[in-house]
Structures are given as C-alpha cells and as structure tokens.
Amino acid sequence: MSDHYVKVKVQLEQMKSFGEDAEKEGVDAEEQVPVSPIPAPVSPDPSSITIAGKDASNTSITCKHRGKSRIKPGKDDKNSRDKHFSDMPLVSAPVGKNLNRPGPERTLHIKGTGRILQGKSETNGNYLTIHPSKNIKETHHEDGFSLARKRRPVTVDTSKAKTSLEALKLSIKQLKWKEFPLGRRTACDIYWHGVSFHDNENIVSGQVNKFPGMIEMLRKINLSRAVRTMQELFPEEYDFYPRSWILPEEYQQFSTQIRMVKENDATVNPTFIVKPDGGSQGDGIYLIRDPSDLKLMVGSQAKQAVVQEYIQKPLLIDKLKFDIRLYVLIKSLEPLEIYIAKEGLTRFCTEPYQEPSQKNLSHVFMHLTNYSLNVHSGNFVHSDSQSTGSKRTLSSVLYRLTAKGVDIKKVWSDIIALVIKTVIAVVPELKVYYQADIPPGKPGPTCFQILGFDILLMKNLKPVLLEVNSNPSMRIEHEQEVAPGVFEYVPSPVDEEVKVGVIRDTLLLMDPGHKKHSPVSPESYISCYNCNNLSLPSLCLKQVYPKYTKQFNYLRLVERIAALFIRFLGVKGNMRLGPTAFRTFIRTCKLSNSNFTMASVDILYIDITRRWSGAVPDSREAGMGLQAFLEAFFYLAGRRFKSLALREQVMSLLELCEAQLEFQSPSIEDRRSVSCSRALPRAIRTQTLGLSNPLLSSPAPLRRATSQDHRLHQKLNPRTLRANVEN
Numbered sequence: 235m236s237d238h239y240v241k242v243k244v245q246l247e248q249m250k251s252f253g254e255d256a257e258k259e260g261v262d263a264e265e266q267v268p269v270s271p272i273p274a275p276v277s278p279d280p281s282s283i284t285i286a287g288k289d290a291s292n293t294s295i296t297c298k299h300r301g302k303s304r305i306k307p308g309k310d311d312k313n314s315r316d317k318h319f320s321d322m323p324l325v326s327a328p329v330g331k332n333l334n335r336p337g338p339e340r341t342l343h344i345k346g347t348g349r350i351l352q353g354k355s356e357t358n359g360n361y362l363t364i365h366p367s368k369n370i371k372e373t374h375h376e377d378g379f380s381l382a383r384k385r386r387p388v389t390v391d392t393s394k395a396k397t398s399l400e401a402l403k404l405s406i407k408q409l410k411w412k413e414f415p416l417g418r419r420t421a422c423d424i425y426w427h428g429v430s431f432h433d434n435e436n437i438v439s440g441q442v443n444k445f446p447g448m449i450e451m452l453r454k455i456n457l458s459r460a461v462r463t464m465q466e467l468f469p470e471e472y473d474f475y476p477r478s479w480i481l482p483e484e485y486q487q488f489s490t491q492i493r494m495v496k497e498n499d500a501t502v503n504p505t506f507i508v509k510p511d512g513g514s515q516g517d518g519i520y521l522i523r524d525p526s527d528l529k530l531m532v533g534s535q536a537k538q539a540v541v542q543e544y545i546q547k548p549l550l551i552d553k554l555k556f557d558i559r560l561y562v563l564i565k566s567l568e569p570l571e572i573y574i575a576k577e578g579l580t581r582f583c584t585e586p587y588q589e590p591s592q593k594n595l596s597h598v599f600m601h602l603t604n605y606s607l608n609v610h611s612g613n614f615v616h617s618d619s620q621s622t623g624s625k626r627t628l629s630s631v632l633y634r635l636t637a638k639g640v641d642i643k644k645v646w647s648d649i650i651a652l653v654i655k656t657v658i659a660v661v662p663e664l665k666v667y668y669q670a671d672i673p674p675g676k677p678g679p680t681c682f683q684i685l686g687f688d689i690l691l692m693k694n695l696k697p698v699l700l701e702v703n704s705n706p707s708m709r710i711e712h713e714q715e716v717a718p719g720v721f722e723y724v725p726s727p728v729d730e731e732v733k734v735g736v737i738r739d740t741l742l743l744m745d746p747g748h749k750k751h752s753p754v755s756p757e758s759y760i761s762c763y764n765c766n767n768l769s770l771p772s773l774c775l776k777q778v779y780p781k782y783t784k785q786f787n788y789l790r791l792v793e794r795i796a797a798l799f800i801r802f803l804g805v806k807g808n809m810r811l812g813p814t815a816f817r818t819f820i821r822t823c824k825l826s827n828s829n830f831t832m833a834s835v836d837i838l839y840i841d842i843t844r845r846w847s848g849a850v851p852d853s854r855e856a857g858m859g860l861q862a863f864l865e866a867f868f869y870l871a872g873r874r875f876k877s878l879a880l881r882e883q884v885m886s887l888l889e890l891c892e893a894q895l896e897f898q899s900p901s902i903e904d905r906r907s908v909s910c911s912r913a914l915p916r917a918i919r920t921q922t923l924g925l926s927n928p929l930l931s932s933p934a935p936l937r938r939a940t941s942q943d944h945r946l947h948q949k950l951n952p953r954t955l956r957a958n959v960e961n
C-alpha cells in the first residue's frame with residue numbers, strides 16, 4: 235500500500251464548518267462539527283443585553299442558532315425581504331484564542347490510511363491525491379481537471395501597503411506566497427495599496443486591491459446621494475439608511491422640514507448628527523437638536539457635510555452603545571461579485587448610553603463608537619479576549635444575542651441585504667470611474683477591494699448603515715497608554731484574528747491560479763492549499779453575490795442607466811457627457827419630438843449641467859456627470875410617462891432606450907458599453923419607510939419634484955481625494 239499513491243475521498247461532513255450543509259442534511263450543526271475550532275459554549279450573562287420588546291430574564295438560552303438554515307430563494311423577487319440569507323457567521327462562545335493559528339482540532343484522520351491531514355476543506359465530490367514518493371499533491375475534481383501541481387508562488391507587491399503591511403505579511407506567509415516589500419522591476423500578480431488605486435501608477439497587469447473612484451464614491455455626501463437615488467426608486471428596500479440632508483445645499487429643506495415636524499407635534503424632539511464630508515474617525519462630528527445649531531461655515535467657506543437623523547434607540551450590550559465593523563470584498567464589478575466576512579469587529583462606547591438630551595449631546599464617549607475616540611477615554615478596556623473589552627469580535631456579540639434568544643439568522647440576513655443593496659447603489663458610478671481609468675481594450679490591472687461597513691443595530695434589531703469606509707484600518711496593533719499620556723502600538727489579538735483572516739481569504743480568492751480554474755469553489759481551492767501542508771482555516775469570506783442574484787437583481791436599474799451613459803461618453807478616459815453626446819443620446823433613443831425639440835434638449839442640458847458641475851476647472855470634469863444624467867433621465871421619464879409612478883416611468887424609458895439601441899448597428903460605443911442585468915422591477919410602493927418619525931420626509935422626493943421643474947440645486951462634488959486616512 236505504501237508504494238501506491240493513496241486516494242482519499244474526504245467526506246464533506248467531516249470537513250465542513252458550521253453551516254448550511256449540516257442543516258441541509260438534517261443534522262444538528264453542533265453535533266456535526268468534529269473539527270470545529272470553537273469550544274463548547276459558555277453561558278454568557280444575558281441579563282445585560284437590552285432588546286426591544288423582549289424580557290431578557292424570560293428568554294431561554296438556546297444555541298440552536300449556531301447551525302445555519304438556508305431558506306431557498308423564492309421565485310418571486312417581491313418576497314425577497316422576507317427571506318433569510320444564510321452563510322451565518324461563526325457564533326462563538328467567548329474565547330481568547332486566535333483562530334488564525336489552526337489548532338489540533340482541525341486535524342483530520344484520513345480514512346484507512348493512518349494519515350493525518352491538517353486544516354479544513356469543503357470538497358464536494360473532489361478528492362485529494364497524495365504522491366508520497368514524489369512529494370507532489372494534486373486536487374482532482376469531478377469534471378476531471380486537476381489543480382496546480384507545483385506552481386510558482388504568487389507574487390505580491392507590498393511596497394505601498396502602509397498600515398496594512400503587518401496583517402498582509404502574515405497572510406502572505408501563511409499562503410507561502412512571495413512578498414516584494416520594495417516593489418519589483420517585473421510585474422507582480424497582486425499589488426496591495428494602502429490608500430488608493432493610484433498609489434502605484436503605471437500598473438498594466440495583475441490585480442490591484444483598490445478600485446478607481448472608490449474613495450470618492452464613499453465620501454459621506456456621495457454615498458448619501460447614491461443611496462438617495464435608490465431610495466427614490468425603491469423606498470422600502472433602502473430604508474436602512476438614516477434620512478440625510480446634504481449641506482450647505484439642503485439647509486433650507488432641512489430646517490423647513492424640522493420646523494414642520496415640530497409644529498405638527500410639539501412632543502417630537504428629534505436629534506441629528508452632523509458629519510463633515512471628508513471626515514473620518516469621528517472627527518468634526520457633533521449632535522444637534524435644532525437646525526440653528528448647525529455650524530455652517532469654516533472661516534468664510536461653507537462646510538460640506540451630511541446632517542443625518544440620529545438613531546436614538548440603539549441596541550445596547552452591557553448598557554453600552556456599539557457598532558459593527560463588517561469587512562466586505564468586492565471581488566469584481568463586472569460581473570458583480572461580493573463577499574462578506576463572517577467574522578468582524580464590534581466597537582463599544584465607553585460611557586453608558588442615555589438617549590440624547592440637551593445635557594448629554596456633547597458626550598462623545600456615550601454617542602460615538604469610534605475606536606479612535608474611545609481609546610482616549612479612561613474607561614477603554616483593552617482585552618486579549620474576543621468577548622470582553624471595548625473591541626470585540628462580531629461572533630462573540632452574536633453569541634451573546636443568541637443566548638438572549640435573538641433570531642440572529644434574521645439579523646444576519648438583514649445585514650447581508652443591507653450590504654448587497656449598498657454596493658448596488660454605488661456600482662453605477664464606480665463603473666464610470668473604472669472605464670475612465672482602465673478603458674476597455676487598454677492594458678491595465680483588474681481591481682478588487684475590501685470595504686469596511688459600519689453598521690448600527692437598532693434596539694429592534696434592525697441594522698442601519700452608518701457609513702462605508704473605502705480604506706478600513708487593517709492594523710493589527712492597537713494604541714495603548716503605556717504611561718500617563720504616552721501611547722504605544724501593541725499587538726491586538728482581536729484585530730489580528732479578524733483582519734489576517736480577511737486579508738488571507740481575499741488573497742486566496744484573488745489568486746490568479748484560482749481565477750484560471752474558476753469553476754472550482756473557493757472552499758475546494760483551499761483544500762488544494764491545505765494538501766500542501768499549509769493548514770489554512772476555512773474561509774471567513776462568503777460569497778453573497780451572485781449567490782443571491784435572484785433576490786436583488788431587480789434593484790440594478792441605475793446601473794442600466796449608467797450603461798447608457800457610458801455608451802455615449804465617447805472619448806476614452808472621459809467621465810462626463812458633452813452637449814453633442816447628450817444630443818446623440820436623445821436622437822439615437824428617439825426621445826425628441828414636436829413637443830420636446832432639440833432646442834429644449836439643449837436647454838435641459840445646460841440647465842442641469844450648470845447646477846451639477848459647479849466650479850470644476852479640470853476639463854475632464856466639464857460636462858454632464860452621471861448624477862446629472864440621472865437627473866435628466868428621470869426628468870425625461872416623467873415627461874414621457876406622466877401617468878406612471880417614478881420607478882415605472884424610469885423603467886419604461888430605460889426599456890424604450892434599450893430597445894432603440896438594439897436596432898442601431900454596432901458602433902464604437904458598443905465596445906464601451908457595460909452590460910447589466912435586465913430584471914424587471916417590483917411593483918411600485920410609494921410609501922416611505924421611516925426609521926422613526928414618518929412626518930420627517932426625506933429630501934429625496936423633494937429632489938425629484940425639483941428635478942421635474944428644472945429647479946435643480948445640487949452640485950456634484952468635485953473629485954477631490956479623501957485625506958490619506960484609514961478608518
């Protein structure tokens with residue numbers, strides 16, 4: 235036997251971590267996981283968790299939620315909100331152990347061989363082949379191809395990695411890849427940038443961990459605009475983002491609406507949070523209760539900011555407000571591929587929470603969860619444990635909630651939906667940036683990016699999006715006061731646990747070898763690595779899109795309008811439509827007639843671009859940007875299909891344009907066009923979903939009304955680069 239190679243079919247059941255497959259097969263997930271790195275649950279103290287509408291003391295402790303049930307996606311998109319999306323995060327009992335270092339519990343005995351394999355894998359019909367004599371391992375697959383015999387190691391340029399360097403180095407080491415800390419003369423497979431796509435110029439191949447335009451798109455104002463456009467079209471689906479007003483443009487709307495709300499009901503006293511547009515780490519943020527408290531000017535300049543409804547009733551743990559930092563990988567824009575990390579961080583305030591009152595408005599340690607602020611509070615608790623202290627793992631918090639009887643499957647499913655919808659909101663403009671920086675047909679790298687989603691759970695467990703960070707901190711050390719007033723960076727096991735996993739998984743998914751063998755699931759690919767004695771833990775990144783395409787595709791409406799926009803851009807590298815291109819769009823799509831002449835088209839163009847383009851001297855910036863084009867498109871849709879509701883108007887015009895373009899002969903624009911999904915929209919629901927006061931109507935409908943009147947007031951933000959910060 236020893237002279238022969240050993241063929242081992244590794245049973246899926248043996249290899250799986252918690253999750254869907256266990257439950258699919260009707261097996262209790264807890265009994266199912268002989269290789270689980272998670273120790274037996276330890277009862278948390280549920281009494282200190284505050285949950286709306288539940289009596290904590292009456293809630294029985296159950297750990298059944300540790301398993302994952304997949305509710306099959308419904309045929310009808312309309313029901314998607316009621317579905318639970320699976321891929322539950324690990325829900326771990328409090329431990330202080332680092333999962334990045336695979337423990338003995340991952341050891342697998344290979345049936346009939348006496349051999350031992352380390353690490354976990356999910357091999358659906360795949361098997362490992364070990365050639366002991368040749369020391370070559372292969373992974374075979376049902377469809378008959380085999381992966382990587384002995385490949386050259388993947389090369390990573392880490393010269394621009396900045397503060398993510400430590401976590402990146404550890405990940406590269408675990409994968410046995412090759413790091414180029416000073417860069418390399420010849421091309422690398424992967425370039426890891428600390429800040430932006432442009433950190434390293436002139437990359438013509440490989441993959442870069444940043445998308446062009448992501449920093450700009452995720453600035454507070456631009457994110458608010460992108461989500462607002464979606465709120466106009468899909469108000470119910472996008473009710474996870476607090477009502478926001480853009481300052482200074484919408485100051486009047488803001489103050490008028492608040493005044494009306496207060497006049498209607500004197501008992502209503504909402505609180506608002508003001509966030510400077512380019513700010514991060516809580517800088518410049520303050521709470522107000524009256525529009526007159528806004529600090530609108532910095533010197534003689536109007537401050538660009540977002541003022542947002544403040545969520546007054548967050549979920550508390552140990553009487554403290556906390557938020558969730560979730561890591562999300564956008565693996566590609568076309569086709570859209572999104573992964574969510576099952577493990578994340580939670581950041582706790584350091585002063586017990588009270589609902590906002592005039593007295594406590596300025597208590598930042600009570601209201602803001604930013605680590606960078608709270609670390610300077612005397613109450614900040616550094617802990618090596620994942621489940622105590624002011625920074626904890628997401629799984630330990632979910633475990634506490636599970637123990638409290640919370641349906642965390644539902645919470646997780648809502649979080650997945652929030653992430654997918656947010657990405658869908660920003661993708662249209664990202665595609666405009668992408669084609670400008672990396673025009674089709676020109677050599678260039680492909681891009682991927684890890685984003686940091688900041689999510690607050692409301693007392694009723696509804697997740698709310700606070701912001702998305704294009705440059706989430708990947709530091710695995712934290713600041714600690716080693717002597718009074720003296721701060722030093724010391725290793726942080728909680729950060730290492732989460733962040734090294736996210737980076738390592740991202741690298742694995744971006745491995746050019748994996749791409750080449752794309753039919754292989756990432757899980758199977760891991761098994762290939764593991765048979766090279768790497769002992770990697772199972773993936774913490776789980777694909778959610780295209781996995782849940784069916785449920786969310788209908789939301790990708792603006793992306794189709796962006797595809798039209800890109801098609802008519804004309805010149806490579808351009809991001810804005812000129813007047814001629816706009817006319818061509820109108821003519822090609824046959825949108826002018828005797829009631830709407832080309833002269834009216836020109837007036838529309840001038841009117842809208844003037845208001846949106848603002849003072850942008852850069853010639854590349856002159857003309858009509860995507861946001862302005864959307865404004866024009868909505869206007870045209872309203873004119874043409876007066877009797878319909880907004881979403882139907884837009885959909886009808888889009889279908890009309892797409893049908894016209896189908897008749898046109900292929901042109902130069904076709905090569906630039908970005909294909910998008912064509913799912914039909916859901917039936918229209920005009921009702922807005924308020925997070926609290928229904929009287930407080932969002933500025934979105936206002937913007938719509940003004941757009942139809944040609945009284946647009948918004949200006950597209952100039953493409954200024956965000957400060958060189960990570961958060």
Ligand code: ADP
Binds near residue numbers: 513519543545601
């Ligand atoms: P920054 O980029 O400066 O961190 P955030 O938008 O993340 O700005 O806000 C900072 C903190 O303020 C958040 O971590 C959260 O604790 C709190 N916060 C932000 N928006 C809201 C809101 N709408 N309701 C309640 N708390 C909020």
